[in-house]
């Protein structure tokens with residue numbers, strides 16, 4: 007555990023201005039390291055995110071005997087050189103594999119470790135041990151995996167087993183479940199097919215295709231076909247990780263709600279499976295422009311410009327929810343400033359994120375003076391509401407902490423976000439990046 011720190015936000019209404027970039031995408035950084043480890047040859051991954059969650063994955067990969075060199079070390083952007091060991095070249099670890107707080111890390115690694123010829127244990131922080139793992143262990147066990155868990159939770163003890171193909175229909179669209187199955191599928195010659203009721207993020211599919219694997223997506227079914235003649239193999243990666251849209255979401259909402267703001271976030275990933283928040287904000291009347299679109303490493307990136315404008319309420323439900331699943335804490339802050347009643351439905355998944363992101367979010371927003379109703383699968387709030395600066399707590403949830411900091415930028419008086427060190431799980435330079443835009447925000451030592 008690092009030293010706990012607080013973030014203090016000292017006043018409202020300083021307009022945000024300027025142009026920034028945000029660190030590399032967390033989802034892609036996890037996947038790139040795992041897949042590069044399984045490739046045949048050396049992968050080069052630029053703009054890799056060195057954050058708490060992804061560093062945990064990097065350490066796991068090293069513990070599995072994969073040489074990783076950090077070729078260039080900037081504070082929030084590393085260039086990695088990973089000597090892939092091939093699909094069958096990982097080494098038995100002599101310690102439990104510690105995924106710390108990373109839900110994506112542990113769930114995807116469960117798929118990979120299920121296909122190994124040695125035993126392993128996947129574990130993590132107390133917070134991670136509370137998150138449900140049954141959603142991945144159940145389909146993997148149907149593929150033949152030998153996984154023992156503590157009542158559907160980490161630690162997971164995985165023993166060697168022969169895997170077979172599966173046709174699996176997810177009741178809730180989840181990229182982590184889909185990815186765990188596809189990754190386990192690399193260790194069987196059979197086809198694996200996963201049905202997703204809505205388009206969950208598709209970075210695993212894109213990376214696998216960049217590595218020479220054929221994946222098809224048709225009418226909701228994602229298919230990794232039978233192994234080709236000669237067996238499966240992955241080519242190494244040579245790629246640049248796009249900026250993380252889920253990190254960009256914080257300055258983006260801040261600029262949309264702090265009067266007179268005008269900011270541009272450069273070179274951020276705008277994969278359609280990730281930008282539900284952008285669509286929701288546009289429906290609410292936000293002034294958002296996308297320019298300079300390019301494709302890098304199979305992913306669409308662009309510059310996103312946001313100017314302050316009056317927002318109005320909207321209702322969110324159905325397939326867009328999974329495309330904005332990590333953005334609801336900060337979207338709730340936008341909704342509190344929008345005129346009318348905003349509601350979210352079909353988002354029960356929020357209850358099993360780093361924390362129960364419905365109950366905890368509602369509790370912390372109430373401390374800032376917001377009236378908000380909780381539903382089993384979402385929440386509702388009527389705006390615009392005056393935010394009153396006060397002490398709030400991240401509950402060790404990076405995205406909740408940053409959303410509360412954004413609320414502080416639109417609040418009267420001083421807001422103090424306690425337990426803020428967790429912001430580094432996904433966006434280590436959050437405070438400094440907001441400062442670059444002129445935000446009145448700084449670190450203070452926890453008393």
Ligand code: S3P
Pocket residue numbers: 032033034110179180181182183185206207331332355
């Ligand atoms: C992620 C998938 C999402 C998301 C998480 C990252 C991923 O979880 O909330 O932050 O990288 O696959 P679910 O797949 O459980 O929706």
